Amino acid sequence: MGFVNGAVRTPPEFLVAFTAALVGLGILVLVLGVHGRIPGPSSRPGLRRGAVAGLGQQALLGIGAGVLTLVLTRWVVAGIGIGLLVACWQRLLGGNAEENRGIARLEGLANWTESLRDTIAGAIGLEQAIPATTATSAPVLRPSLNLLVDRLRIREPLPDALLRFAGDVDDPSADVVVAALVLNARLRGPGLRDVLTALATSTREELDVRRRIEASRRSIRRSVQIVLLIVLGVMGVLAVFNRDYVAPYSTVAGQIALMVVAALFLAGLTWLRRLAKVESHERFLTHPETGRTT
Incomplete structure (x- = not known):
């Protein structure tokens, strides 16, 4: 030196x-x-x-x-x-991509639950209602729904196909919806439409909560980014000039x-x-x- x-x-x-x-x-x-x-x-x-x-x-x-x-x-x-x-x-410091994907998946699940409920209201069975809702489902769920429809076409039992669908989606909220569908597929009892209505409402409430939490965290991330850029900018100006x-x-x-x-x-x-x-x-x-x- x-x-x-x-x-x-x-x-x-x-x-x-x-x-x-x-x-x-x-x-x-x-x-x-x-x-x-x-x-x-x-x-x-x-x-x-x-x-x-x-x-x-x-x-x-x-x-x-x-x-x-x-x-x-x-x-x-x-x-x-x-x-x-x-x-x-x-x-x-970037956006929470994982949480954004979870929110999109939850929204798609809520839409699909409502669509399935409305389709079942037309007095058709669950095996016929699921393929009818695939075309209008959210893109985040469509690949998993297509696999579910393919399994039903090869005569796989509906409860097993639904459980595999839950594994493809890999979301705890989807487990709740699939559990109700599996029980109905095994017991063939009434009231599925009311259950799906309650599940769709619950999913919507969870979706609103997660969106509010993500919005508050986004503002915190933006504040941290601004503070960090100011500190680094001042240090850079001093180091150069x-x-x-x-x-x-x-x-x-x-x-x-x-x-x-x-x-x-x-x-x-x-x-x-x-x-x-x-x-x-x-x-x-x-x-x-x-x-x-x-």
Whole structure:
């Protein structure tokens, strides 16, 4: 290390080593983002390909942001931190995609329950009502309903087909609706239309509650994003246009201090993300053959 204008500066070799480490880390993130994990059996290959493409784009943006930050500030820790923040932005501060999919699935389930109730009111059996409601169902439920209709066409017993449908949907709210249908299919008792009406009403109420919760969490995420962008913006302006003021951060001790600050930021963002995660209820329907939860 040497002294420049009274401040201790890191040697060029230090920056070169850390730059090489940054590039290697970026290549690793890019490879993981493009290829993902080892492919396994999946009923939604289109969604998986879209997710992998999104990871690849985020990794590229992260690498670009990290290199740009390193060039402008000459702070290795800042370059790595900004690169990782941009690459993981959607995971840490983006929208809750999992909860949005759950809300869409719940809304589709409520619509399908109401449609099934109205179709049954025409004095037709459950086996005939289910195929009649498939064409007008929500896109999120249509693949599972198509599988259900196919199983009914090959003469699979209705209760078993319904249990497999619940496993395809994989939602606790769907278990409640399917349980009522399974009981009716086995006992053939009256009152199914009233039961479906009550279930549709209950599902709508749950949907409204989850939407209000997600709206409040969305506003909190937006506030966190604004605060974080302001802090990073002020730090970036000082690092680029007022280097004398932030000169201590160019030393090894300053980089270590900046690393501690970045770790605290990461811990706070991870904690907030964990608080925003929705705890899903366990499913209770079991597989017709294995006896395990579908």
